[in-house]
Structures are given as C-alpha cells and as structure tokens.
Amino acid sequence: MSAVSERVRRAGESGGRLARAPAEARTRALQALASALAQPAVRARVLEANGRDFAAASGLAAPLLRRLTLDATKLETLADGAGQLAARADPLGTVLARRKLDEGLVLTQERCPLGVLAVVFESRPDALVQIASLALRSGNAVLLKGGREAAESNRALADVVRGALGSSGLPADAVQLLDDRSEVDALLGLEKGVDLVVARGGKEFVEHVRARSRIPVLAHAEGVCHVFLHRSADPSKAAGIVVDSKVSYPAACNAAETLLWEPGAEAALDATVAALRSAGVELRGDGATRARHPDMTVATGADWDAEYGALILAVARVDDLDAALAHIARHGSQHTEAIVAEDRSAAERFLAEVDAACVFHDASTRFADGYRFGLGGEVGIGTGKMHARGPVGVDGLLTFRWLLRGSGQVSADYGPGKKPFLHEEL
Amino acid sequence: MSAVSERVRRAGESGGRLARAPAEARTRALQALASALAQPAVRARVLEANGRDFAAASGLAAPLLRRLTLDATKLETLADGAGQLAARADPLGTVLARRKLDEGLVLTQERCPLGVLAVVFESRPDALVQIASLALRSGNAVLLKGGREAAESNRALADVVRGALGSSGLPADAVQLLDDRSEVDALLGLEKGVDLVVARGGKEFVEHVRARSRIPVLAHAEGVCHVFLHRSADPSKAAGIVVDSKVSYPAACNAAETLLWEPGAEAALDATVAALRSAGVELRGDGATRARHPDMTVATGADWDAEYGALILAVARVDDLDAALAHIARHGSQHTEAIVAEDRSAAERFLAEVDAACVFHDASTRFADGYRFGLGGEVGIGTGKMHARGPVGVDGLLTFRWLLRGSGQVSADYGPGKKPFLHEEL
Numbered sequence: 001m002s003a004v005s006e007r008v009r010r011a012g013e014s015g016g017r018l019a020r021a022p023a024e025a026r027t028r029a030l031q032a033l034a035s036a037l038a039q040p041a042v043r044a045r046v047l048e049a050n051g052r053d054f055a056a057a058s059g060l061a062a063p064l065l066r067r068l069t070l071d072a073t074k075l076e077t078l079a080d081g082a083g084q085l086a087a088r089a090d091p092l093g094t095v096l097a098r099r100k101l102d103e104g105l106v107l108t109q110e111r112c113p114l115g116v117l118a119v120v121f122e123s124r125p126d127a128l129v130q131i132a133s134l135a136l137r138s139g140n141a142v143l144l145k146g147g148r149e150a151a152e153s154n155r156a157l158a159d160v161v162r163g164a165l166g167s168s169g170l171p172a173d174a175v176q177l178l179d180d181r182s183e184v185d186a187l188l189g190l191e192k193g194v195d196l197v198v199a200r201g202g203k204e205f206v207e208h209v210r211a212r213s214r215i216p217v218l219a220h221a222e223g224v225c226h227v228f229l230h231r232s233a234d235p236s237k238a239a240g241i242v243v244d245s246k247v248s249y250p251a252a253c254n255a256a257e258t259l260l261w262e263p264g265a266e267a268a269l270d271a272t273v274a275a276l277r278s279a280g281v282e283l284r285g286d287g288a289t290r291a292r293h294p295d296m297t298v299a300t301g302a303d304w305d306a307e308y309g310a311l312i313l314a315v316a317r318v319d320d321l322d323a324a325l326a327h328i329a330r331h332g333s334q335h336t337e338a339i340v341a342e343d344r345s346a347a348e349r350f351l352a353e354v355d356a357a358c359v360f361h362d363a364s365t366r367f368a369d370g371y372r373f374g375l376g377g378e379v380g381i382g383t384g385k386m387h388a389r390g391p392v393g394v395d396g397l398l399t400f401r402w403l404l405r406g407s408g409q410v411s412a413d414y415g416p417g418k419k420p421f422l423h424e425e426l
Numbered sequence: 427m428s429a430v431s432e433r434v435r436r437a438g439e440s441g442g443r444l445a446r447a448p449a450e451a452r453t454r455a456l457q458a459l460a461s462a463l464a465q466p467a468v469r470a471r472v473l474e475a476n477g478r479d480f481a482a483a484s485g486l487a488a489p490l491l492r493r494l495t496l497d498a499t500k501l502e503t504l505a506d507g508a509g510q511l512a513a514r515a516d517p518l519g520t521v522l523a524r525r526k527l528d529e530g531l532v533l534t535q536e537r538c539p540l541g542v543l544a545v546v547f548e549s550r551p552d553a554l555v556q557i558a559s560l561a562l563r564s565g566n567a568v569l570l571k572g573g574r575e576a577a578e579s580n581r582a583l584a585d586v587v588r589g590a591l592g593s594s595g596l597p598a599d600a601v602q603l604l605d606d607r608s609e610v611d612a613l614l615g616l617e618k619g620v621d622l623v624v625a626r627g628g629k630e631f632v633e634h635v636r637a638r639s640r641i642p643v644l645a646h647a648e649g650v651c652h653v654f655l656h657r658s659a660d661p662s663k664a665a666g667i668v669v670d671s672k673v674s675y676p677a678a679c680n681a682a683e684t685l686l687w688e689p690g691a692e693a694a695l696d697a698t699v700a701a702l703r704s705a706g707v708e709l710r711g712d713g714a715t716r717a718r719h720p721d722m723t724v725a726t727g728a729d730w731d732a733e734y735g736a737l738i739l740a741v742a743r744v745d746d747l748d749a750a751l752a753h754i755a756r757h758g759s760q761h762t763e764a765i766v767a768e769d770r771s772a773a774e775r776f777l778a779e780v781d782a783a784c785v786f787h788d789a790s791t792r793f794a795d796g797y798r799f800g801l802g803g804e805v806g807i808g809t810g811k812m813h814a815r816g817p818v819g820v821d822g823l824l825t826f827r828w829l830l831r832g833s834g835q836v837s838a839d840y841g842p843g844k845k846p847f848l849h850e851e852l
Contacts, residue, residue: 020778073842080842099800105789107799114811115781195811216812237834244836351829352446355541363531363832372837373533373828374525374849385540385621385825386642387812399811402799403777406789408663410670411798416499416506423800
C-alpha cells in the first residue's frame, strides 16, 4: 500500500469515528481550537513558524507576501470563525424528509458527511484552519495540501488543529497534512477513498486536477463579475460599490472585471470613473464609453471575457437592462453579478433573471464570501450548478442517505391494482 | 448555428419563460397532461404508435419488448404521476435561508431550476412522460432522446406533453425530442446552454457520455446491491425480501446481486435458498456456503463485483456484522444495501454505518425508486455523493441562487476592528 493510500485509509477510518461521535465532541473540538488560537504560547509558536516562511520567501511579490503573513488579527479572525462554527447546530443526522410509505415502512432522508475531503489551497495559511474547522463541523476527514511557501506555518497550524481533536477524544488523523505535490497527484489517481477534491488556485491548476482525477472536483473556474449601473443608479452608491468591487482585493475571484452602464446612468458613470481613477484603476472602454471619457484605453474583444485579477476594469455601454442581461449571459462566469439601481422593479428583474451563483442589488460583489454570508468560512466558491453553488460552507460538505425501516415488505405487493403507497409526510 | 445549438437556444429561452411563469401555470400544465393521458382518443393514438414500434421490434428479447410495450395500466400510472406532481407544492422560489448581514443588507438563498436538461433514456417510452413531468414541476426545459425502438411512441407522447404545455400558455419548446444519436453527440460537445445531462442506460453508454461531455452528467455507474442476513433474521421475511430483491426485476439497478449471511442465520439462509431455487435463481456460493448447500455453483472472485442483471445471485458467509460492513464497503456500489434482522440495534448499526445512497432494514432493495419513495417519479438514480443521491426527483433538478439586497454597502467597511456582521436569521 502506497504512503498516500495508507493516509487515505486512516483518514477514512478517522472520519467515520468523527462522524459517529456525538455532536458535543465536534463542538468541543471547535471550542478547543478557538481557545488554542487565543493562547499566547500557541500564537507565539505559529507566528514564529510563519516568520521562518516569510524569511524564506523574501523574493515573492507583495500581494503574495501579504497572503502568506499571519498576524494577531488574522489569528483572532480564525479563532472567531472556529467559535462561530462551535456555536452552530450540528448538521449531522438532520432529517430532510420523513415519509410513511406504508404501515411499518418509514423512509427517512438524513444528512451525513461526504466522507474524506482533499483540499489543495494556495499559500494562505489561514485557509488551513478555516477548511479544517468546516470539515470538523460537517464530520468530514480532510487531507490538506497548502502552498509550499507556507510549509512551516501550515505544519504549526495543523498541529494546533490535531491537538484540538485529540484533546476532545477525536482522532487526530481526521485532519492530515500532505507533504508534497507528488502525494496530491498520487491521491488524484486513487479510485476509492476520497469523496471530494477541492482545488483552490489558478485556472491551470484546476484544469490539471480535473484532468487527473476521477474524484469529483469542486473548483471555481473563474470569476468574471459585472456591475451594471441602471439609469436610476445613485452616483455615490455606484462609485462606492464599484471601487470596493474592484479595488478592495483585485486578485479575488469575487472582484468585478467589467462595468456596464446604460444611457441615463451618465452621472453614476462619471462619479464611478472619477473614484476608480483616484484609486489608480486602469479603465478600458468601448467606443460609446470613450466618447464620454476619451482618455480611457481602448477595450478589445478579449477584454469582455478577461479576469484581470489586477487594477484594470473594462467598461461598456449597453442599450438597456435587456442588453445588460444579454451581455452578462454571454460573458459572465456565473459567479457574482450586481446591479446598482434606485428603481426597485429594475433591480428585482435583474435579481430574477441573472443566472449566477450570487446576484446582488446595491452591494459590492466582494460580499460573495462564506464568512461574510455567515457560513462560518468557506472551502471555496463554486460556479457550477451541481451540488454547492457560490461560497461553500458546511452545507456544501454534506450529502444525505435514504434510510428505509421496514418490517418485511416487498415491492411486488405494491402498485396499480395492488396495495397503494401511503406517502404520508411525518 | 447548427440544428442542435439552435434547439438548445430555444430550450433555454423557453425554460426561462417556464421558470418565470406563475406556479399555477406549471400546475395547470401537469393537470392538462394527466387528463390528456386519460382521454380515450389520446390513449388510442399513443397505443397505436406503440403498436407500430412493437411490430417493427419483433426480433427483440422478451424483457426489452416488455419495457417497450405501453398499455392502459402504464398510461394510468403516468397520468397518476403527473397528477401527483400537479398536487405538490411548487418548489421554485422556495427560500432555503434568509439572513440579515447588516441593517439594509439581506441575503436570501432561493431555489431555482438548473435550466436546460438533456436526458438520454432507454427504450421505455413511459420514461419520457415521467421525465418531462419532473422537468415541468421543477421549471426546467428538457431535451429528450429515447431508444430508437420506441421512436413512434416517443413522438406520440412528446406531442401530448407539448400540447399540455401549449394549452396552459407555456412554451411547447420547453420539451423537445431529439431525432438521433448524432444530435446527442453534437449536444454533448456544446460548451454552453445545457446544464445537466442525465444518462440512463448501460455502463458503456454512460462512459461514452462522460468522456465526450464537459457538461455535468448524472448517471449511476452500476448497482451491486447486497442483502445481509443477520443471525436474528426472520426466515420468512428473509426469503420474501431476497426473492423480491432479486426476482421482481433482475435487470433493474436496484436488484440484489449478493447475499451475505453470518453464522446463526442458517435457518434464514436455508429458507431463502429454497425460495430462490423455486423462483429459478442460479446460486453461486463461497466455500462456507457450499459446505451447507453443496449443489450451488462455485463463486469466483469476480462474482463479488458482478452486476448480473439476471436470475443469478452470489452468496457468501461473513464472520459477523463487521465483516458484512467490510464486504459491502469493498464490493458495494453505494447504491442500495439491506439488512434482515429482528435485532434492532444490529439493524440501526447497519443503517448508521453503511455508506450508500439507500440503506434498508427489513425491506426489499427494490423500494429504491423515485415513485415508491414518493418523489413523483425519477429521472434516474445517482450513486455519487455530489448533488442528488439515490432516486432523483424534483429536488435533484433544482439548484439555488444567493440573492443579496443592499443599500450601497461595501465590504471594506466590515471586519475585525470595523463594523461587525449581524448574521441574524430571518
């Protein structure tokens, strides 16, 4: 048995014990994790490890270094997230439906964990604690592989999580750190034992994972998010929302990439353009936009499908709400789409008709986030429609089973002309 | 634009109209479908078309002919299914969660259709009406391709469904019949426009579909279902359940393929073996089973993973419940697993620990079916854990969207040291 399949086996066995333990044990472990992250000695150990990673990573670009760096505030947020999850009702065994098919024949649809997760994430060590916390609350075992720049930080944080499991009488092997990419590749090749792979990172990496794996993969392909300025848009709201959507974290998948505006929204457009300029955003306009703002760069066809991940925004005029919906249907990635409008009926039409995971009215696209949505964090954001959609928290890590408790019934006794089913909801 | 992409476009547009129509319109269409299927003139037309298919299919094997044949009872069951779905609450717009993130910033998680489905099904024309009914209730457009042996029946039934849509003011193009396999292959190659492919049919066909498509595929790979006789099993229940699980429809994916028994269950085993023999089932035993029933064929390693789809059953002795669980974990296909036991705590352990879509106590594996479960039919049975699991009815054809209604909020104002989120459930 290869090293990785042995790890997967141990994860599966530990995950079973984790899932069958009473809800209080998982709650205790999350509380233990939250209080460990608040202890000065633990913090010192984690920050010291992070310091070693930081020292080794001196050549990295500033945004990467910012992701890599842990500090007291980040550790506080993590403790807070684990505490929030500890306070949430345990989802395991929740009954989704209970139906009497016949006397003495009762069907129950009950929530249960997926089983074993494998999560490959970027060089952001706080992601490790978030993901492990969500796995714990949902009763899943998890194999984690973070960016190698954060290796020391990840090891220190994994020790904290495993310590919290152990001190709560739960198997530490429900959370394991994979050592290198070759272990990830070996894991992707397994036929059995891993139920879901969560791939966080660039488009090429996600494609690499999908191509190698027969295991279901949760990943967002890309985030090409739009903000549409309706003619009724309030200029100051428009400027604030678009700046936040683009500038607060340009590398995030929920950042806006294209601004759409319709005739009548000129005041909102002008205020937005001025605010974006002050924030140092490069603007690429179509002909109609450049007729009003001639100093914008010329947008080409490729701009409407670009995920810049940088301080660049494409700007296009559309004829009306219908044309905005058509542009989004054609170029959007079904991630997050927003309208700025004082006209409620226009906003409600936008909310009703856009086919995307998240559709917002008068709010920044950057709210599309598991922590902000109140999910207690996220393992990632899904842009597909199957299973989870949008920010994936605890719910996205669960499935269900159909349990039927009978007393000897056979199917041949039921049907047209025979016994009818009762199908009575309990 | 190719013929099939034009059809997909029309389906998408019609699906949008179907989904945005009031719930009453979808209910009316289902009622219209139910009453059309009860009208003598409609029945005569459908049965006549089916007769033509039957005449052309004279060379087919008896089980295939049975699937192909429509009769008054089958049409009654279909009318009944459509009527049941008409009586169900409309799921669109159902709120799964509503949360106040802050004053004037409210998040709603709302159910919505997947969009456009493509369903490829075997030569069983009643499946067409079942699938179309489920699509209608869930607000999805559907492109259908049935087995070519049922071409005339499918055309007649599709006309009935499209008539019901039209007479209810809904676009008939929400339900379309594809003409041939080349249209299916062209559809699988599309990048956009189809949200889910449901592949019903043999393993090779499902693999063919998966390999060609970037669209998510819902399909059950196989059904290797077990019945385990606990030492507390009641012999007459055991015999009844195992015979029904194997004999009532051996080609079904929810039919049992392997019988497991433990020491102490000899009386249940003997009764079951006798009943299976009377029903003409070939039994293949392991050494321990043949020591008791020497006239069984010898089971080889391959038998424990076989989906016979025929009147053959493998029989193995396991040491105890733990060994039964281990055998099922190794050889089962996560479809449907059953225990026969008078001992409730053994049964509950089995229900708690088997990782499968359906886990039954003292009931035939053949109950794993959307109609029997009270889902108003099924588009298929899923053995994966993502999205739908087990029989897939209306719920499996839905996804959700996150709608956020704000009043100008930006993300940079929230977080540690800034504004806290309220996260108040509404």
